Amino acid sequence: MATYAARVSNVAAKVAQGTSVSEALSGESASIALASGPLRFVPGDSAPPGEAYEAFIHRTACVPTRDNLHDFFNGLVWLHYPESKRRLNELQAAEIARDGIGATRGPLRDALTxxxxxxxxxxxxxxxxxxxxxxxxxxxxxxxxxxxxxxxxxxxxxxxxxxxxxxxxxxxxxxxxxxxxxxxxxxxxxxxxxxxxxxxxxxxxxxxxxxxxxxxxxxxxxxxxxxxDSEVFRPRRDAERSPTPSPCDGGAA
Incomplete structure (x- = not known):
């Protein structure tokens, strides 16, 4: 968390004064650009109906952002690691352009997410x-x-x-x-x-x-x-041959 501390303070102070999360984050993003333009954070309902979230970001360089902690932290990672987030978005958008949006994401999009x-x-x-x-x-x-x-x-x-x-x-x-x-x-x-x-x-x-x-x-x-605590620090199962992810908040299965 210390990695993000300075920007947490800056953005949180603006939000505490009544600024939306998207506006507060955009005030910090002036030096960041995607292929489609300068990075901006926009209200969470900005993407047109039917357009995938990642495809919209790739097309517009705008990140839909709700006024909640989840999107607040997403924005902070964009500000601190823009090259990595841009790479993730490019790969997601390329998969969506190729395969569309189906019932499942597929192995690459699953890993990216x-x-x-x-x-x-x-x-x-x-x-x-x-x-x-x-x-x-x-x-x-x-x-x-x-x-x-x-x-x-x-x-x-x-x-x-x-x-x-x-x-x-x-x-x-x-x-x-x-x-x-x-x-x-x-x-x-x-x-x-x-x-x-x-x-x-x-x-x-x-x-x-x-x-x-x-x-x-x-x-x-x-x-x-x-x-x-074996519910959290679980041993590796013999059947596992590769590092398979565990549930996001359920211990190291």
Whole structure:
């Protein structure tokens, strides 16, 4: 959350004075542009009937924004990581243009939506990655706890940011496993955007991480019995062959 702190203060102050969320966010977006023009935030009902949300953004460079926390955080991520959000939107719009809007999104759009809503990016030493992918929670949070001093975790998904305003122990991020190494600079906007390859994303390359287990994110985790909760810190199932996402707020299945 600290990543967004300065802009949270600026935008929230304007909203507290009666400005709409879309207007408050637009006041911060002057330097950002999409292919179709300068980025703007517009009222939530601005898209014409029948036009998909992502297609409308791609066509107009306008992000429909309601006066609620969910869209407030979506706007903050747009302001802080415009290249990554633009890349997500371009990929979504291309899929919509090709296949239209059906009953299901398909694997690529599912992955794009999951990362946009609930994704996170981790810059960490290899031993932390190894135990995270194995869902060895004791190894991740107890045995290798000192290594978290060398790690950085960015919550990218705006739905997860919203959930963390009222934290629950089961709040689970889906950490992107990039197609190549993401070490130094992994939380940089350009680096994240460059890692968003369609073929890779279509495999749903994410691994779950209960974020309140991260050292420093919750005072209760200083007592290691915090990690004994098997409803949140679930072991990896033998049948799993790849990091399959768990429900957005239901623990690390």
């Amino acid at each position: 999951l990362f946009d809503e609930n994704g996170a990016v981790l810059d960490a030493p290899k031993p932390l990655w190894d135990v995270l992918r194995a869902r060895d929670w004791r190894g991740l949070f107890v045995t290798h706890r000192p290594l978290w001093r060398e790690a950085r975790l960015l919550v990218f998904g705006h739905a997860l940011l919203e959930k963390l305003t009222v934290p629950r122990k089961a709040a689970t991020a889906h950490v992107l496993i990039a197609p190549g190494e993401m070490t130094s600079g992994a939380l940089d906007d350009a680096t994240i955007a460059a890692s968003l390859h369609p073929a890779h994303l279509a495999t749903k390359p994410f691994t779950p991480l209960p974020v309140l287990g991260v050292p420093g994110w919750c005072v209760q985790n200083e007592n290691f019995s915090f990690y004994d």
